Amino acid sequence: xxxxxxxxxxxxxxxxxxxxxxxxxxxxxxxxxxxxxxxxxxxxxxxxxxxxxxxxxxxxxxxxxxxxxxxxxxxxxxxxxxxxxxxxxxxxxxxxxxxxxxxxxxxxxxxxxxxxxxxxxxxxxxxxxxxxxxxxxxxxxxxxxxxxxxxxxxxxxxxxxxxxxxxxxxxxxxxxxxxxxxxxxxxxxxxxxxxxxxxxxxxxxxxxxxxxxxxxxxxxxxxxxxxxxxxxxxxxxxxxxxxxxxxxxxxxxxxxxxxxxxxxxxxxxxxxxxxxxxxxxxxxxxxxxxxxxxxxxxxxxxxxxxxxxxxxxxxxxxxxxxxxxxxxxxxxxxxxxxxxxxxxxxxxxxxxxxxxxxxxxxxxxxxxx
Amino acid sequence: xxxxxxxxxxxxxxxxxxxxxxxxxxxxxxxxxxxxxxxxxxxxxxxxxxxxxxxxxxxxxxxxxxxxxxxxxxxxxxxxxxxxxxxxxxxxxxxxxxxxxxxxxxxxxxxxxxxxxxxxxxxxxxxxxxxxxxxxxxxxxxxxxxxxxxxxxxxxxxxxxxxxxxxxxxxxxxxxxxxxxxxxxxxxxxxxxxxxxxxxxxxxxxxxxxxxxxxxxxxxxxxxxxxxxxxxxxxxxxxxxxxxxxxxxxxxxxxxxxxxxxxxxxxxxxxxxxxxxxxxxxxxxxxxxxxxxxxxxxxxxxxxxxxxxxxxxxxxxxxxxxxxxxxxxxx
Ligand SMILES: Cc1ncc(C[n+]2csc(CCOP(=O)(O)OP(=O)(O)O)c2C)c(N)n1
Ligand SMILES: [Mg+2]
Numbered sequence: 001x002x003x004x005x006x007x008x009x010x011x012x013x014x015x016x017x018x019x020x021x022x023x024x025x026x027x028x029x030x031x032x033x034x035x036x037x038x039x040x041x042x043x044x045x046x047x048x049x050x051x052x053x054x055x056x057x058x059x060x061x062x063x064x065x066x067x068x069x070x071x072x073x074x075x076x077x078x079x080x081x082x083x084x085x086x087x088x089x090x091x092x093x094x095x096x097x098x099x100x101x102x103x104x105x106x107x108x109x110x111x112x113x114x115x116x117x118x119x120x121x122x123x124x125x126x127x128x129x130x131x132x133x134x135x136x137x138x139x140x141x142x143x144x145x146x147x148x149x150x151x152x153x154x155x156x157x158x159x160x161x162x163x164x165x166x167x168x169x170x171x172x173x174x175x176x177x178x179x180x181x182x183x184x185x186x187x188x189x190x191x192x193x194x195x196x197x198x199x200x201x202x203x204x205x206x207x208x209x210x211x212x213x214x215x216x217x218x219x220x221x222x223x224x225x226x227x228x229x230x231x232x233x234x235x236x237x238x239x240x241x242x243x244x245x246x247x248x249x250x251x252x253x254x255x256x257x258x259x260x261x262x263x264x265x266x267x268x269x270x271x272x273x274x275x276x277x278x279x280x281x282x283x284x285x286x287x288x289x290x291x292x293x294x295x296x297x298x299x300x301x302x303x304x305x306x307x308x309x310x311x312x313x314x315x316x317x318x319x320x321x322x323x324x325x326x327x328x329x330x331x332x333x334x335x336x337x338x339x340x341x342x343x344x345x346x347x348x349x350x351x352x353x354x355x356x357x358x359x360x361x362x363x364x365x366x367x368x369x
Numbered sequence: 370x371x372x373x374x375x376x377x378x379x380x381x382x383x384x385x386x387x388x389x390x391x392x393x394x395x396x397x398x399x400x401x402x403x404x405x406x407x408x409x410x411x412x413x414x415x416x417x418x419x420x421x422x423x424x425x426x427x428x429x430x431x432x433x434x435x436x437x438x439x440x441x442x443x444x445x446x447x448x449x450x451x452x453x454x455x456x457x458x459x460x461x462x463x464x465x466x467x468x469x470x471x472x473x474x475x476x477x478x479x480x481x482x483x484x485x486x487x488x489x490x491x492x493x494x495x496x497x498x499x500x501x502x503x504x505x506x507x508x509x510x511x512x513x514x515x516x517x518x519x520x521x522x523x524x525x526x527x528x529x530x531x532x533x534x535x536x537x538x539x540x541x542x543x544x545x546x547x548x549x550x551x552x553x554x555x556x557x558x559x560x561x562x563x564x565x566x567x568x569x570x571x572x573x574x575x576x577x578x579x580x581x582x583x584x585x586x587x588x589x590x591x592x593x594x595x596x597x598x599x600x601x602x603x604x605x606x607x608x609x610x611x612x613x614x615x616x617x618x619x620x621x622x623x624x625x626x627x628x629x630x631x632x633x634x635x636x637x638x639x640x641x642x643x644x645x646x647x648x649x650x651x652x653x654x655x656x657x658x659x660x661x662x663x664x665x666x667x668x669x670x671x672x673x674x675x676x677x678x679x680x681x682x683x684x685x686x687x688x689x690x691x692x693x694x695x696x697x698x699x700x
Contacts, residue, residue, distance in 0.1 A: 062494030062679040114494070114678030125496045125677030141498035142459065143428045176427040177459065204428055206404035212427040278404055339680050345673050367641045368672040 019304045021240035026081065026247040032310045038076055038239055039305060039316070042298045044323040045072045045096045048105050051327035052095070052112050052126075056274050060335070061112045063125050068096035070269035073297030074199050075100040077242030078167055078264075081250055082135075085157065085164025089137040089150045091171060092127035093199075093268075101134040105330035115337035122340045123348065143204075144170060144177025147196065151183045151259075154194035158257055165193040165253035167246075172263075173204020173212055175220055184261065188227040193253035195246070198263040199236075205272045206282040221263035229259055236266035237300045267291040372555050377547040379521030380410050380486075383528035384448065386556075386563065388418055391446055394532060397424045397433055398450025398487075407452045408488065408547055430456050434485060435463035438537075441483045442471070446532055451487030454541055455501040468537040469512035484531045486540035489517075490587060491638060491675045492686050493544055500675035500682075502639045504585070507539045508616040509643075514538040514568060515615040519589035520551045523613055526566030534568060543587045569617030573626070577606035580632040580696050583623060583649060585612040588636040588668075588687060595636075595692035602693075605700055615645055623649060624657050631662040632699050636687055641669040663699035668692055 021027060049067045056065045068075070071093070079088060079100040090097045098108055103119060111118030112126055119129050120139075129139040137153060140146035150168025157164040174180060175198060187194050198220055202209050209220070216222040224231035230252060234245040242264060249260035269292050271279030280288065305311045311319075346368075352360030374382070387394050400407045402415035402425040415423040426433040430451065437447035451457055457464055464485060471479045491500035508515040514536055518524040524542065531538040556563050574589060575596050582592040589611040596607035610626050612619065627633050633653055635646030646667035653665050671685040 063677060064495055111677075114680070120677075122678035122681065123497075123674075123676055125494065128496050128498070128677070141496055142456065144459070145498075173428045176429045176432075178429065178431045179459065205400050205407070207400065207425055207427070211425060282404065340676070340678055342681065342684050345671050345676055345681065345685060349673055366672045368669070 019238065019240055019307070021238065021244040024240065024244035024247075026243050027240045034080075035305055035310050036319075038080055039301055039311070040319050040323065041076045041100055042072045042301060043319050044105070044326065045076070045099050046298060047320070047323040047327040048099060048108065048330070049095055051324075051331050052109065053274060055113070055331055061126070062114060063127075064092070065112070065126050065274045066093040066272065067268070067270045067274065068093050070291065070296065071199055071201060071236070071266045072096050073239050073242060073301065074169075074197070074236050074264050074266055077239040078197060078246040080239075081243060081247050082167070083164070085162045086250070087135040087137060087153045087157070087164065087166040089146045089153060089166065090139065090169035091143065091146055091174065092139070092141045093171070094127065094129050094139040097169065098129045098131065098136065098139070101131060101136040103129065103131050103134060103136065105326055106333045109327070109330035110334040110337050113334040113337070114339065115334055116340045116344075117333070117337040121344065121348070144174040144180045146170065147174070147177070147180040147183040148186075150194050150196065151187045151192050154187065154192040154253075154259070155190070158191070158193055163254050165195060165250055167195050167197060169197045169199055171204060172198055172200040172202065172209050172220060173207065175223070176213060184224065184227045184229065187259035188229045191257045192259055193257045194259045195249045195253060196259070196261045197246070198261070199266055200263050201266050201268045203268075203272070203282065205276070206278050208282070219263050221261045224261035229261055231261040231263070233263045234265065236264040237295050237297050238304070239297070239301055240304070266297075267295060371552045372558075373550045374521055374553050375547065376521040376524050376542070376549050376551070377408070377410050379525035379553050380528055380542070381412065381414070382553075383525040384411065385414060385417070387448075387529055387532040388414070388422055391532075393444055394446045394448060395422055395424065395440075396448045396450065397426050397437060399426055399428060399452050401425060401450050406450070408544060410547070411450065430460040431463055434460040435467060437483050438463055438468050438471070438481055441481045442479055446482050446484075448484045448486060448532060451485060453499050454487045454489030454503060455499050457485070457503060458501070464507070464539070465510055465513075469510045472536075473512060480535050481537050482535045484528075484538050484540055486528065486531075487542060488544040488547075489541035490543040490545055491670060492682060494677055494679045494682055496677045497674035502541075502670070504541050504615055505639055505644050505648075508645065512537070514617065515541065516568060516613065517541045517586040517615060518613060519546070519584075519586055519611050520549065522551055522553050522564070523566060523572070523611070525553055526564045527568065527613060529563070529565045530568050533565075538568070541586065546587055546590070566613070568614040569619055571613055571619035571622035572611045573608060573622070574611050575607070575609040577608035577630065579606045579630055580634065580700055581608045581610060581626040581630045582634050582636060582692065582696065583610045583612065583626065584636040585615055585645060586638060588638050591687055591689050592636050592692060594689035595696065598689055598693040599696060603697060603700075605697070607696065620652060620656070623653065627653055627657045628660045631660055633661070634666040634668060634692065634696050634699070636668045636692055638670050638686055641667060641672050644669055666695055666699060668695055
């Protein structure tokens with residue numbers, strides 16, 4: 001079904017891009033099919049999260065649910081540039097990156113429901129998605145905790161002689177963690193091919209950027225100057241702009257093994273997490289509405305593609321419907337899946353024990369009862 | 370009608386009273402001021418006390434807790450909120466090394482009257498990174514004090530003592546308990562005009578002669594339920610002892626109950642390996658061996674990181690049924 005649809009789309013008349021950054025080399029050669037694919041990923045993330053929100057409210061999902069709604073273009077645009085030796089790591093607002101690297105809705109939804117069929121077998125939950133087979137290293141709950149790991153993934157790539165890089169995402173609040181600054185220094189000092197992407201949505205929980213960070217006028221990313229690192233600031237609403245900016249950093253990582261600090265300006269439509277009771281207190285309703293109405297990355301891309309003649313409004317509706325159906329099917333899958341077994345509590349703690357090696361059999365590893 | 374308030378409100382009252390009691394008390398943490406606290410413990414305090422006393426910090430725990438330690442050396446009494454005690458780990462050097470050893474290394478010239486408080490509990494499906502219970506880890510370090518109140522009455526009385534204490538006190542609460550109500554007298558009902566509970570005093574929460582259930586934090590609540598089951602179904606009268614503070618430790622209260630019942634179980638939501646219960650059972654063995662009619666048992670959370678999946682995480686924590694069943698095994 002989906003294949004046919006793709007083909008039909010691709011056969012539509014050839015596009016004439018006019019939007020800013022559309023003629024950047026990395027964008028100029030995009031096929032219609034690739035553009036539609038990015039639209040589909042944007043919409044799939046949104047529908048996935050809208051569906052998960054519904055089930056969170058009905059009590060099927062526990063813990064925290066940090067929605068990425070409004071920020072989808074950042075993951076979709078940057079991850080669309082990656083090759084086989086490029087890697088991704090992010091924080092707890094991780095559903096969008098997961099679907100962008102190609103994780104399936106079923107395994108992601110089942111994880112939220114705490115099911116055995118979830119991507120982390122129900123062990124990690126919303127904040128802790130992982131898919132090493134897709135070069136996706138999580139999903140990290142501690143603010144800033146992933147940033148040295150991102151440098152480490154880049155270290156390993158360089159050490160092993162691979163022409164790859166690591167995209168390491170963090171929030172605007174996370175830039176104030178000490179570990180991040182140590183990671184920045186190591187990356188610059190040791191020429192690591194890591195790209196730190198600050199997804200600047202303006203707030204860390206209820207604290208605005210102005211109340212949490214001291215930074216130069218040019219922006220948060222300008223802190224990189226102190227580490228002699230290249231940096232850039234971008235508007236996050238347009239996939240073209242994100243792709244053009246991130247590609248420069250990727251080229252720098254691939255060709256010169258140099259890190260970059262990027263800041264992409266974006267906005268989260270929802271609260272910090274679904275439990276954020278103050279979501280409309282620290283930001284005005286007008287501000288939220290303005291971003292939803294004028295800066296929505298999905299609307300923006302949709303209109304770009306309609307203007308270019310790549311899709312019609314009806315095509316968009318079809319994509320939206322297909323994504324909604326997929327998300328509902330994923331929820332059904334999650335509901336029907338079994339919970340993990342109690343015995344799984346002690347699996348996945350030690351590699352040696354799981355693999356029943358000599359090391360795993362020597363000495364006592366667990367002390368329950 | 371005795372006054373009932375929640376654990377959260379009791380804590381807030383304690384904080385509010387100490388802000389009034391001492392101008393040097395300052396509350397710092399993420400979202401403590403304008404947002405009213407991620408778990409609403411500090412609700413209203415910013416409005417009442419203003420920017421100077423209630424301060425929103427960026428997500429820089431090592432920085433602001435370390436800063437608090439430094440400020441405390443000059444007489445500030447910082448009360449630092451960790452949104453979750455799990456985040457203490459990014460401030461570990463400050464909390465374990467600086468706070469605990471400055472006094473010793475200066476030959477007693479310095480002291481560090483800081484309080485770091487916040488919830489330290491599992492059981493809310495927030496995954497392994499957010500479910501740590503580090504009371505044993507911090508209590509391991511001489512120089513540090515660790516407090517873990519199980520109800521609002523204690524939370525209020527202990528937070529006030531913690532703030533007045535001249536040493537670093539790590540005050541571990543529970544998000545599961547925040548909404549729980551209990552009787553907390555208002556100051557005008559009290560002889561002393563205020564509720565201050567000294568650190569290092571355990572409390573018998575239920576009297577019994579057959580077995581001692583000794584616990585801290587929320588495990589006390591579970592132990593009380595277990596005592597009820599033991600009484601109703603098995604006519605066994607369990608005594609429940611709440612440590613309240615883990616270091617300093619009320620050894621006498623532990624020895625007293627063990628000498629009374631001759632059987633002891635330690636219950637905690639902490640992990641077993643080198644857990645608080647390990648310390649307590651070894652201490653009972655050393656000091657009350659001849660009083661014991663059975664080995665001391667320990668009931669803890671599963672020896673595994675917290676499982677996200679709600680029904681499975683539930684199995685990781687001690688339950689009243691499990692406590693009752695294991696208690697029976699030594700009765
Ligand atoms: C070390 C640590 N401190 C505090 C928290 C609680 N916390 C989780 S997310 C968050 C705000 C982060 O804001 P930002 O980095 O801007 O990311 P965003 O949520 O906007 O994506 C806070 C304070 C945490 N998870 N880890
Ligand atoms: Mg943010």
